[in-house]
Amino acid sequence: EAHLVESGGNLVQPGGSLRLSCAASGFTFSSYAMGWVRQAPGKGLEWVSAISGSGGSTYNADSVKGRFTISRDNSKNTLFLQMNSLRAEDTALYYCAKTSYGSGVSYILWGQIDQWGLGTLVTVSS
Amino acid sequence: QSALTQPPSASGSPGQSVTISCTGTSSDVGGYNYVSWYQQHPGKAPRLMIYEVSERPSGVPDRFSGSKSGNTASLTVSGLQAEDEADYYCSSYADNKSLVFGGGTKLTVL
Numbered sequence: 529e530a531h532l533v534e535s536g537g538n539l540v541q542p543g544g545s546l547r548l549s550c551a552a553s554g555f556t557f558s559s560y561a562m563g564w565v566r567q568a569p570g571k572g573l574e575w576v577s578a579i580s581g582s583g584g585s586t587y588n589a590d591s592v593k594g595r596f597t598i599s600r601d602n603s604k605n606t607l608f609l610q611m612n613s614l615r616a617e618d619t620a621l622y623y624c625a626k627t628s629y630g631s632g633v634s635y636i637l638w639g640q641i642d643q644w645g646l647g648t649l650v651t652v653s654s
Numbered sequence: 655q656s657a658l659t660q661p662p663s664a665s666g667s668p669g670q671s672v673t674i675s676c677t678g679t680s681s682d683v684g685g686y687n688y689v690s691w692y693q694q695h696p697g698k699a700p701r702l703m704i705y706e707v708s709e710r711p712s713g714v715p716d717r718f719s720g721s722k723s724g725n726t727a728s729l730t731v732s733g734l735q736a737e738d739e740a741d742y743y744c745s746s747y748a749d750n751k752s753l754v755f756g757g758g759t760k761l762t763v764l
Contacts, residue, residue: 573692
């Protein structure tokens with residue numbers, strides 16, 4: 529059974545940087561597209577980034593373009609989210625998300641996200 | 655990309671049916687058959703309930719069904735049970751190669 533564990537969340541000042549990680553186990557990591565979805569406290573879900581199984585195709589939400597970079601290390605079964613130029617509105621619980629439908633990044637963009645981690649909290653505040 | 659529009663709340667008694675709507679535009683809901691629905695209990699991660707408008711993942715009860723007409727998608731929960739009380743979010747693929755979510759609907763089982 530797939531298991532996703534996020535880490536790296538912390539309190540950071542506006543303008544700062546953080547790198548989130550998601551350690552995956554229980555499945556062939558490179559065979560599935562992955563992504564990040566966030567949820568601000570008391571608010572709804574917001575898609576952040578998506579990456580194909582090979583790592584060769586990535587997409588970001590307009591709200592994070594130019595600031596966040598998604599990547600993966602298939603040799604270490606780990607997904608990353610490098611977050612730069614952080615803003616107060618980036619404060620949220622960040623979920624690592626996986627699709628079981630295939631390696632194409634489209635499966636995440638089509639909303640076929642059937643496995644989630646428990647999330648890691650990012651707080652941007654001075 | 656703007657969030658999809660959902661009613662903030664919905665309710666029904668045990669055994670009844672309730673339908674939650676999700677309204678977008680021709681650039682998202684109306685343009686693609688890639689609408690999904692997620693259930694989220696308090697303090698828990700979301701769970702995929704419906705994908706591609708009306709498909710159910712393995713393990714999801716057939717009490718949950720999805721449909722779409724024009725720019726509006728709907729989730730229907732039949733035979734309401736206490737454990738169905740949760741927040742529900744719709745999502746859709748959008749024109750600019752993105753995924754957009756709705757604002758969420760709190761379903762209360764009376």
